[in-house]
Amino acid sequence: MRRSLASWLVGARIARVRVNRRDVVTLPSDPAGGYGRNPGKRVGTPARVRGADLLSGATVTELRRRGKQLCIVGRSGPGAWRGVLVHLGMTGGLSRVARGHQSPAHAHVVWTLESGERLVFADARRFGGLWTLEDEGALMWRHWSRLGPDALGVRAPELVRRLARTSRPIKAALLDQGVLAGVGNIYADEALFLARVHPGVRADELDGDTVRRLAGCVRRVLREGIEAGGSTLRDFRDSMGQPGRYAKRHRVYGRAGEACRRCGTTIEGTSVGQRTTAFCPVCQDAGGA
DNA sequence: CTTATGACCTGATAGC
DNA sequence: TGCTATCAGGTCATAA
Numbered sequence: 204m205r206r207s208l209a210s211w212l213v214g215a216r217i218a219r220v221r222v223n224r225r226d227v228v229t230l231p232s233d234p235a236g237g238y239g240r241n242p243g244k245r246v247g248t249p250a251r252v253r254g255a256d257l258l259s260g261a262t263v264t265e266l267r268r269r270g271k272q273l274c275i276v277g278r279s280g281p282g283a284w285r286g287v288l289v290h291l292g293m294t295g296g297l298s299r300v301a302r303g304h305q306s307p308a309h310a311h312v313v314w315t316l317e318s319g320e321r322l323v324f325a326d327a328r329r330f331g332g333l334w335t336l337e338d339e340g341a342l343m344w345r346h347w348s349r350l351g352p353d354a355l356g357v358r359a360p361e362l363v364r365r366l367a368r369t370s371r372p373i374k375a376a377l378l379d380q381g382v383l384a385g386v387g388n389i390y391a392d393e394a395l396f397l398a399r400v401h402p403g404v405r406a407d408e409l410d411g412d413t414v415r416r417l418a419g420c421v422r423r424v425l426r427e428g429i430e431a432g433g434s435t436l437r438d439f440r441d442s443m444g445q446p447g448r449y450a451k452r453h454r455v456y457g458r459a460g461e462a463c464r465r466c467g468t469t470i471e472g473t474s475v476g477q478r479t480t481a482f483c484p485v486c487q488d489a490g491g492a
Numbered sequence: 493c494t495t496a497t498g499a500c501c502t503g504a505t506a507g508c
Numbered sequence: 509t510g511c512t513a514t515c516a517g518g519t520c521a522t523a524a
Contacts, residue, residue, distance in 0.1 A: 237520090271518080293517045294502080309502090328501050330518055371495070380519085387517060436517065437504075456517095477497075479516075 204297060205268045206429070207441035208275075208322075211299060212263050216317045217277070220257040224311040227324070227332045228252050231341065237332055256335040257312065261285045270350050270384025273297075274342055286342055288334040289324065295331030298323050299442050327438075354385035355425045359415040366406040366414055373409060374402035375476035377421070386421060388478050389434050392456045393424040395482065401489040402475045402482050427452070455481040 222228060229237040232250050254260070261277035268274070277285040289297065300306055302319035312324040312333060324333060336342050352361055365382050366373070376382050377391045386394065395402050397420035400413060409417070433439055433447030436457065440446055450457065454464055459472025463483040471484050 235520090290518085292501095292519080326501095327503065328516090328518095330501070369494080375495090378518085389517065434517080439517075478518095 204291070204433075204441055205266050205273055207443050207445070208273075208297060208299075209266050211320075211442075212275070212322060213266065214263065216262045217258050217260065218315050218317045220254045220259045220315075221313045222252050222257070222311070223313070224329075225249060225252060227311045227326065227329060228257070229332060229334045230256065231335065231337055231345075237334075252335070255279070255285070257287055257333070258285050258314065269347050269353050270380055271387065272346065272350070272384075274336070284339050286336040286339065288336060288342065288346055290331050290334075292326060292328065292330030292332070294328040294438050295324065295326035296438070296440060297442050298325065298440065298444060322442075350380055350384035351382045352384065354383050354390075354421050355429075357383060357418055357421060359418040362418045362421075363411055363414045366409060369406045371406055372403045372475050373400060373406045373417075374478070374480060376406040378476065378478065383421070385425065388480075389436075389453070389456045390421070390424050390428060392481050393428075393454055394421045396455045396487060397424060399486055399488075401487045402480050404489055455483060457481065 230250055230252065258275060258277045261279040263275060263277045265276040266273060267276060271290060273289045275287045275289065279285055291297070296307070298307060300321040300323055306313060306321065306323050307325045309325045309327045310323045311326060314322040316322065334346065351365060362383065366376055369376050369382070374391050374395060377386045377394070378388065392402065394417065398413070398417040400409065400417055428434060428447070428449045431447060431449035431452065432441060432445060434449040434453065435446035436450055455470050458470045459481045461470055462468070463470055463486060466483065466485050468483055468485040470481050473480050
């Protein structure tokens with residue numbers, strides 16, 4: 204998504220912003236989790252979202268990603284840093300809409316560029332959202348300091364150290380964004396298959412060689428996924444509307460009941476940490492490592 | 493502190 | 509056709 208946005212959004216000047224749903228936007232003054240995402244804590248009237256907080260009047264200079272979070276960085280006037288953090292959740296998307304064309308369904312926030320085209324944040328299920336940032340420090344300290352290293356470039360020693368500190372199943376640890384940032388349910392299953400690690404084994408019981416192998420497999424599946432434009436199960440489209448092509452290359456995810464591509468055994472479907480999990484019981488033997 | 497669990501949402505699909 | 513149940517790519521608050 205970052206790459207597909209960069210090609211047309213960087214350098215663009217934002218003329219105005221329209222917020223159709225206040226609760227997908229979290230201001231620094233809103234409750235930590237976000238105003239709309241915890242009904243029990245919706246108290247009082249939320250502060251109004253100002254256009255400038257969502258880059259109105261700014262020129263986009265950069266798109267920075269860490270894990271699953273994307274920061275649209277801009278400048279308004281000399282030296283004035285602006286930034287909006289985006290998380291797509293499960294069904295969120297950012298899309299480019301030409302002048303005169305219709306926005307997608309669930310268009311919660313719409314930026315109109317000086318060129319007349321629009322950037323639209325849409326999210327049917329609303330697990331995603333936007334976070335405004337008062338300065339670069341807020342991005343680094345309030346948001347990104349809570350994330351583990353970005354999975355695309357994670358080094359083996361770092362992963363070894365981090366996995367040694369948790370007794371959870373390895374799959375649950377890989378999905379914890381504070382341990383490692385950027386691996387979701389699909390790529391966790393794919394990486395574990397490639398590394399021949401059973402998703403249910405305790406993270407702190409994996410030996411060093413196995414974790415080193417796993418680090419390489421995490422980087423590999425993400426690199427492959429990005430090169431293929433992502434995994435489209437149903438909803439995902441990049442900002443130009445293109446679906447990803449990686450799902451047809453999944454080795455285990457979504458293939459429970461089908462034959463393992465490596466050994467022919469039936470891929471098993473189960474649940475680890477409340478998440479749908481697929482693995483090959485022969486290639487990913489819980490005893491082996 | 494760490495870990496487990498339910499809640500948050502909507503839409504697609506399967507089964508009756 | 510229309511109803512209900514089930515499931516989904518992620519995270520957060522809360523309880524244990």
